[in-house]
Amino acid sequence: MDEHVDKAATELLHTPLYGRHRDLGARLVEFGGWEMPVSYSGIIDEHRAVRQRAGLFDVSHMGEFRIEGSDALALLQSLVPNDVGKLAINQALYTQLCLPNGGTIDDLLIYRLGETDYMAVVNASTMPKDWAWFSEHAESFGQVNLRNVSNETGLIAVQGPYALSILQPLTSTDLGNITYYHAEPGVVAGIECLVSRTGYTGEDGFELYCASERVGELWDAVLSAGRPQGLLPAGLGARDTLRLEAGYCLYGHELTEDITPLEAGLGWTVKLNKGEDFIGRQALLDQKAQGLKRKLVGLILRERGIPRAGYVIMRSNERAGEVTSGTMCPTLDQAAALGYVMADAATPGTQLAVEIRERPVAAEVVALPFYKRAN
Amino acid sequence: MGNTFPGDLKYAETDEWVRVEGDEATIGISDFAQNELGDVVYLDLPWADAGTRTIQAGDHFGDVESVKATSPLFSPVSGLILKVNEDLRDQSELVNSEPYGKGWMLVVRLSNPEEIKKLMDSAAYEEQITSRQH
Numbered sequence: 001m002d003e004h005v006d007k008a009a010t011e012l013l014h015t016p017l018y019g020r021h022r023d024l025g026a027r028l029v030e031f032g033g034w035e036m037p038v039s040y041s042g043i044i045d046e047h048r049a050v051r052q053r054a055g056l057f058d059v060s061h062m063g064e065f066r067i068e069g070s071d072a073l074a075l076l077q078s079l080v081p082n083d084v085g086k087l088a089i090n091q092a093l094y095t096q097l098c099l100p101n102g103g104t105i106d107d108l109l110i111y112r113l114g115e116t117d118y119m120a121v122v123n124a125s126t127m128p129k130d131w132a133w134f135s136e137h138a139e140s141f142g143q144v145n146l147r148n149v150s151n152e153t154g155l156i157a158v159q160g161p162y163a164l165s166i167l168q169p170l171t172s173t174d175l176g177n178i179t180y181y182h183a184e185p186g187v188v189a190g191i192e193c194l195v196s197r198t199g200y201t202g203e204d205g206f207e208l209y210c211a212s213e214r215v216g217e218l219w220d221a222v223l224s225a226g227r228p229q230g231l232l233p234a235g236l237g238a239r240d241t242l243r244l245e246a247g248y249c250l251y252g253h254e255l256t257e258d259i260t261p262l263e264a265g266l267g268w269t270v271k272l273n274k275g276e277d278f279i280g281r282q283a284l285l286d287q288k289a290q291g292l293k294r295k296l297v298g299l300i301l302r303e304r305g306i307p308r309a310g311y312v313i314m315r316s317n318e319r320a321g322e323v324t325s326g327t328m329c330p331t332l333d334q335a336a337a338l339g340y341v342m343a344d345a346a347t348p349g350t351q352l353a354v355e356i357r358e359r360p361v362a363a364e365v366v367a368l369p370f371y372k373r374a375n
Numbered sequence: 376m377g378n379t380f381p382g383d384l385k386y387a388e389t390d391e392w393v394r395v396e397g398d399e400a401t402i403g404i405s406d407f408a409q410n411e412l413g414d415v416v417y418l419d420l421p422w423a424d425a426g427t428r429t430i431q432a433g434d435h436f437g438d439v440e441s442v443k444a445t446s447p448l449f450s451p452v453s454g455l456i457l458k459v460n461e462d463l464r465d466q467s468e469l470v471n472s473e474p475y476g477k478g479w480m481l482v483v484r485l486s487n488p489e490e491i492k493k494l495m496d497s498a499a500y501e502e503q504i505t506s507r508q509h
Contacts, residue, residue, distance in 0.1 A: 027413070043442040044414045237413065237443050306417050306440040327442055328416035335417070357419070357438065 015060035016154055016212050017219055024233055032125025032252075034061045036236050043237035047330040050201050050242055051373075054160030054226055055234035059207070060215055063127030063150040065134055067118040071141040074276075076110060076118060079137060081261060081284065083274040087112040092181045092198060095269055097133060098280030102260035102287060106130050107251055109198065111183055119194075121155075123251045137279075154215025158222055158231075159205030159242075161373075166226040167206060171195070175206070189221030200239060202246025202371055244338065245329050247298060247369030253309060253324040254296055254338055262287055263340065265296045265368065294321060295346040298370055299337040301354065302362040307337035312355045313345075313363070320345045320352055329370060336370050337363070378407045378504070381475055385491055386500035387451035392475065395491055400452050403479040404439065404470065407504050412441040415470040420448075420480055422459045429455050432490050436481065439470065452490050454483040 012035040021028065026037035037058065039046060049055050067076060076084040082095035089112055097105040106126040111119045122130045131148050138146050158167055164175050173186035173195060183196035191214045199205040210218055223233065240250065249255045249264050261270050262284055272285055301307060307326030312319055326337030337354065345352060348367045353360035384392040390408035394401040409415065417440040421428060430436055430450045437448040460479050462469060470478040485491075495503065 027411075038443065039413055042414050241442060304417065305419070306445065308445055328440070330442070 013061070015058055016215050017058045017060060017156075020216060020219060021058065026233070026235060029236070031236055032061070032123070034124055036061060037233070038237045039235040040233045043235070043241060044330045046232050046234035046238035047241050049230060049232040050160045050203055050234055050238060051331050052161070053230035053232075054158060054162040054166055054205075055201070055232055055238065056219070056222055056226060057157040057159065057234050057239055058219070059157050060154045060212065061124035062155055063122040063124060063130065063148070064153045064155075064209070065120045065122070065131065066145075066147040066149055067120060067134070068116060068145045068147075070116055070143040072116050072118050072144050075134075075138055075141045075144050076120075077274070077276045078278050079134070080108075080110065081270040081272070081278055081280065082110075083271040084110055084112070084118070085274065085276075089114060090183055092183060092196060093269075094181075096255070096261045096266070097130060098261065098278070098284070099257060100279055100283065102262070102280045102283035103257040104251070104255040104259055104261060104264070105133060105257060107249060107255055111194070111196070113183075113194070126251060152212050154210050154212040154218070155207060156215060156219055156222065157199055157201075157205060157207045158226070159199045159201040159234075160203050160231070162226070162229045162231065163203070163205040166222065166229055166231055170221060170225055178206075189218055191218050191221075193218070200246075200248055201242040202248075202369065203242075203373055240325075241327055241330055244325055244327060244336065245331055245369065245371035247338070249296075249338075250325060259340070260284060260287060263292055263294055263296060292343050294340045295343050296324075296338060296368075297341050297346045298366045298368040299323070299326075299339060299352065299354065299363040300332075300366050300370070301335040301337075302364055304335075305354070305356040305359075305361040306335050307339075307354045307356065307361075307363070311337075313339055313341055314353045314355060314360055315341075315345050315350075323354060326354075331371050341365070378405070378410060378501075380405065380407075380497040380501050382497045384475065385451070385494035385496065387449065387494055388503070389449045389451075391449060391451050393451050393491065393494060395485070395488075398485050398488065399457065400454065400483045400485050400491075401479050402450060402452070402481045402483060403474055404448070405500070406474045409471050409474045409478070412439060412444070412446060414442050415467045416440055416442055418463045418467050418470070418480070420459050420463060421456060422461070422464070424456050425459045426455070426457065429453070429486070430483065432487070440467075448480065450481070450483065451494055452483055452485055452487070454486040456481055457484050458482040
């Protein structure tokens, strides 16, 4: 029943928190070459903890690159569609790496940490190809120093409405002063961190970057401080249901080398006129001029069933697209999916069907995100 | 993981259990299986087929949907489907909370009781699960 069990025997990577996950009784699965916790107390339980209180995630498997030097900005501007030139020090942005044809190599965060000092945070499974891409393109820039600090960097995410009140007693940094998509160096529970107000859950929260050899202490401190307020350790299962409700793309599902950021509804991060050329710009300009043939949509099922990645989306008797992610969403209490459909089937309100085991199940296109927190 | 395997049941390699009473067999999934699946959120069971459909051992009779994945259900025995658990239409979580009780799925009238002998007893099943995990 669990196809992951066999794979676990082959050489999977582990974060420094692996022993803690085992001690906490986590269910472990293979994810992009890593053996990671999918859940501890149960996906729904952890999902609700994040929406109502707080959850603690190990995301140390993600990759981090440092890009420094007087040409760092020029390199980054050439690699990503968003405008890195707009970043103030201690600010972050969300962007992608694109192929010349506009397809997406990965999606990532870029932090500006100093005058000419940047950090890119990339997905775990794509880290090696991203690193090769950065390295190859850095060669044409003189003053840029690239370092892959993935192994030496630990990362945990504290997400949920209580994230700030749980973390604040552990640090002298005024967390309320760090606004969304900003970060500050700080000391949390005696450990030097980069404290970032970012996340992947649709809730308020923080991501804490620190030296990998200290991430265990940091995890323990946050877990102890948070337990009395109802914080739970949360795994990749809840991370996936939370991000799906929030309408965030997951690389390998909503974004691949065959999908452009424009198709994925990420046009707000694509700055075609930022004043500098970047890889994929011409293809994205052309795609925008010609109009999109397919678009990412949200679907809510109107009949019973659970949509899953790869299921066909139909309009009447004609194939309209394919599901890229789907599940029963705990907060919505509805089965929902993300998927690509022909552009003329992408308007909210459009009635479609998802084929589940050869049976069409009624579904409606809805505006994304499915879930937006009340502020 | 604290899995339990009642001694009065028989188990299939595909993680279903069977409780035989006279010529009737009740079928569900094991505690191990529900633990592996995590939160069960929906079941696709042959509700419309009770009293009319005959299945063979090994037949795919339904699907269980957890938050993270879909898993097929296979019948360990052959026979006429007598009953399909109506409570699971709206209370799929019973598969997690009471896998051997209120989480049962089918009752089948055995057409070939000899098939029961091919299934594992609780000790053999437990051993098989342990070997799968290592």
